[in-house]
Amino acid sequence: MCPAARPSSGISPRRYRSVNDQKVPVAREQEVPPGASRLLNVDGKEVALFNVEGRYYAIGNKCSHRSGPLVRGRVETVPVAPPEVGPGLPAGQATVVAVRCPVHGWLFDLSTGACLTRPSASIPTYPVTCEDGQVCLGSQQGQAAGPSMPVAPSA
């Protein structure tokens, strides 16, 4: 489990506008160090940017349950039971990096936006690239189809 994401700036999101679906620089890499998160506003939409051990993820900020702010959520490595696991293989071998909504605990796969708590409730993701020390966001991706469900840890 990673530490809780630490929003690196105040609550008010920085505002950005994409032009013709081009990549938009949204932060310098050192502004969002590993373990940090940042709230962005891209084309009027709130986006939560995370740096998880050097890899960036961008996801819609509002939880699909009760609109909790995912930028304040805890980042976790979650075991899942992937549907492609064949007979004889133990469930839970695969893991995904996910953010847990701080309000009621719903989990979202940071790579795909898939909701691991309720499969029909996925949220959008945004491709993130780093160029010349700048973190750049691409256009919103389609929302993921029903994901694998998380495996509850044994008591």
Next chain:
Amino acid sequence: MELDKVASLVESEYQFFTKVHDKWSLTKGPQDMELVAHALRVILHMGKVGESLPEYTALVNIQHADGGWGRESTEKESAAWVSAFCALMLIRADAILQNAAVEKSVWKSIEYFLQGQKPDGRWVDSEWGDLDTTSHPVSFFNVVLALGTPKMKDAVRASWRKGLKFIVDAQSQDGGWYDPVFQPSGVETTAHLVQDAVVASLALPEGLPVRPTCEKGLNWILEHQAADGSWDDHNEDHTMDCTRSTLLISRMLRAEEKARPALEKAVDWIVATKNPNGWPDFPGMETNLERTCDGLDVLLKYQAWRQSDPLEMVRRWGYVPGSPTFIRDLAAKV
């Protein structure tokens, strides 16, 4: 906190609440039902039930044939969590309204929960953890047992005990309740379960021996408070839950002096982090109307906690058999 300041905040926040009536009232169109239930709780504790019959009639009118309600007022599928909250608001209101249509609706919701309980005592809702979900029908049944008719009580007693046992048995050794999928930190789950489900059995006959459960739960909540008075990383929702839980449990256990410093810090934090109108989910964010209803609820319950009549606090949860009175109603009659 000075009671004058609390009263002033209650008045100004209630003014804001009434100003945005269109945003939460079913009489104005489709609504999010969790918000509606939170708003009806404000009406209840403000002593405004008697003048709000249209709000309750609107709630009755959208009840599903199975006795439940959906997450949205237009949704056709019933959901346990929000249905319990709606049913609880109706039975609390009917103690004042004495309205046949409202009572009929309460009966239908009782049937909904009797039919929906699993063999091990739990209720389920795809949007909430089983422990949290179960605490709400148990909370509703607590009030049925306190305020309902004898016939209602006969119908719910066995179901209530099974639900309560499911919750009590799930308490961890450290006093908290944890939901590995929804709430690993345990803060919200513990605060909900101990106040909504468990503690009422101290007042109701035929419950389970829950005093040790409540004592451990209260200790767990107090131990998890941050130095600034908040809970769960400055989470307004969870801080409000823990504050309300501490208000009720400390009164029921007569542990007020032990809890007072934590409560004063918590109320100070909640007041300090509110917006000019309403409360956010986290300090500095925009106002969330549901959280605003929670904030008002906390202030009203804190006012009751400070009253000389120790039972006034408990009446806020409806757990005092046969006495649905409210401070504001009483004040109006003087």
